[in-house]
Amino acid sequence: TLPNILITGTPGAGKSKLCEKLLERLEGDWEWQDVSKIAKENDCVTEYDEEFQCPVLDEDKLLDFMEPIMKKGGNIVEYHGCDFFPERWFQGVFVVRCNNTTLFDRLKERDYNDKKIASNVECEIFGTIYEEALESYKEDIITELKGETLKDLEEGCKKVKDFVRAWNRK
Ligand SMILES: Nc1ncnc2c1ncn2[C@@H]1O[C@H](COP(=O)(O)OP(=O)(O)OP(=O)(O)O)[C@@H](O)[C@H]1O
Ligand SMILES: [Mg+2]
Numbered sequence: 001t002l003p004n005i006l007i008t009g010t011p012g013a014g015k016s017k018l019c020e021k022l023l024e025r026l027e028g029d030w031e032w033q034d035v036s037k038i039a040k041e042n043d044c045v046t047e048y049d050e051e052f053q054c055p056v057l058d059e060d061k062l063l064d065f066m067e068p069i070m071k072k073g074g075n076i077v078e079y080h081g082c083d084f085f086p087e088r089w090f091q092g093v094f095v096v097r098c099n100n101t102t103l104f105d106r107l108k109e110r111d112y113n114d115k116k117i118a119s120n121v122e123c124e125i126f127g128t129i130y131e132e133a134l135e136s137y138k139e140d141i142i143t144e145l146k147g148e149t150l151k152d153l154e155e156g157c158k159k160v161k162d163f164v165r166a167w168n169r170k
Helices: 015-025 035-041 059-071 100-109 114-125 128-136 150-169
Strands: 005-008 031-034 045-049 054-057 075-079 092-097 142-146
Touching: 005 015, 005 128, 005 150, 015 031, 015 075, 015 092, 015 150, 031 035, 031 059, 035 054, 035 059, 035 075, 059 075, 092 128, 092 150, 100 114, 114 128, 128 142, 142 150
Parallel strands: 005 075, 005 092, 031 075, 092 142
Antiparallel strands: 045 054
8 A cells, every 4th residue: 555645835835736746756556636626526615715715625524525535545635734634644744835936926827816925925934834734743754845946846756755665665
């Protein structure tokens, strides 16, 4: 069996890009679970936050939906938060980080409103998601990765690969 990996970080930091690359590069039968997409497709959304232009998750329903998937292992789970998943789901947690100018440009390109851009850039400056990871998982399974350049993408892939290799040896 394979471990479950969490790829988290501020919106726009580069999680999806890394997940795509990991699917190409990792050996074995991995599945990418994009939590926002799963929530939308399976009616695990309670309302829409107009101010921040984002759906509000029905966390309990989502967790129930994901539980049997997670039991199988081999999932690369992507989400811009990490504190509501059961700790036992993940053997490796990776937090993708991005500098604020690059992040700002990426979010601007998505046509997010100013408030949403500001709150996300602030979230990244304060390292909010990394803090959230530290509060939710053991420090020794958390790794910070950069998601700014293609070189970062290669390095990120390598670190995840190293993690999987080490996990297999256990
Ligand atoms: N390592 C990288 N090098 C260059 N460009 C990148 C890198 N990572 C991401 N990007 C670019 O930044 C943008 C946002 O990346 P991505 O969609 O992966 O973010 P995300 O963290 O998955 O966001 P969300 O939380 O909304 O899902 C995309 O246009 C992507 O191509
Ligand atoms: Mg994404």
